[in-house]
Amino acid sequence: MQLLLLCMTALLLLTSANGLDARTKNAAKSNSYTPPPPPQGGRIVSFRPSKQTKASVPVFANSLFKTKGTSNAKRGVIGLTGKGRDGSQTFPDIYQVVADHHALAVPNFYEARDRGQSTTDGVHASYLNATRDMVWPEKSVGSWVTGEDAAEGGLGNDYDLAGAQISSYDVIDQLVRLYSDKSIYPNMQDIVVAGHSAGGKTTVSYSYISDETPEGIRVRYVHLNSPSSIFSESHRPLSTSSCSSYQSWPYGPQGQQPRYVSSRLQAATFARWVSRDVVRVTGNADTQTQGDDSDCGATVQGGRDRLSRNYGAWVYENMLAGTKTDLSEFKAYKQLQKSGLKSQNVGVFNKRLAIVDGVGHDSTKMFASRIGRQSILDDHIDQGPLPTKQ
Ligand SMILES: *[C@@H]1O[C@H](CO)[C@@H](O)[C@H](O)[C@H]1NC(C)=O
16 A cells, blocks of 8 residues: 555656656655654644745644634643654643643744654654745754744745744744634633743743733743743853853843844843743752753853753842842852842842752653642642752
């Protein structure tokens, strides 16, 4: 049967090759991939973030996620993948928490190298439909993490970008807008954007820069084990004297920025950011440095490992905001005091720190933990065990 199909495809290619350009031939080839079945509880929705182009982004979605008709979901979750672009893994990690009680959408941002492959670097790239899905530029830390525009549309005729500029953050914005659409989600009350690792970093940056905050709906941003944060001015826990990138996006608000970011940077103040419901979840065993962002822009935020940086950023944000939180047990407290950091005394501080005891850099365990579940589902989130004498 498969052989027959192959022969027919080959025949089709042979007979029609003359009139086809290279792009279409490529698309035909990549269409011979059959995607693996979606993870349990999920289906793949071909989501179009812009009316300007037919190109789409594959979204792993549960039963309450709808793009037409109506859904009675009160809570809409947007899950973001790690740097492996592994939506088929991120979906089950969050589905174990929300099941079919809330809407869940996990957009999968792919890169050009994922086309025509069943796997790339362990990525289940066969969920990528090369004919219609847009792809992002290839960078060591995903370009979609920092908010760059898609590089190309799909390879099929009519699926190019047609001039549309679509940041990965535009895609998240469109999902927020969809959840806020009362004609589809009449009961929607809460939207949660959540991601682990590079998905956490995407959440940090998105929560800082996006101005998509629908009226009458609460938006929460949850970043778990993010490799770095955004420091809005120049003080850092560690010395910056031999680091030229520490102020550059996505570590700070300077340097070269993607189009989406630069056009919104002026409105993105520290005071606005800390007034948002942003939850920093960190596993207190996330201390290994392997596979981590080793750029000095990340390191000067607290150390070589993610836990130190999450603590460093937490102390920094509290000190800069002028909160009354006792920070004396954190190593970064003395370091930042010495740096000469001055408080900006902002009025509203809604950021939270929640520490998952004994869990390291593990997306599945982080989401499954009590704090992980609370961060997606509840108003209250436990703080977990604070460090003692770091
Ligand atoms: C890929 O997308 C094209 C265009 O929408 C569609 O015709 C085709 O069926 C898709 N392939 C798979 C395997 O879903």
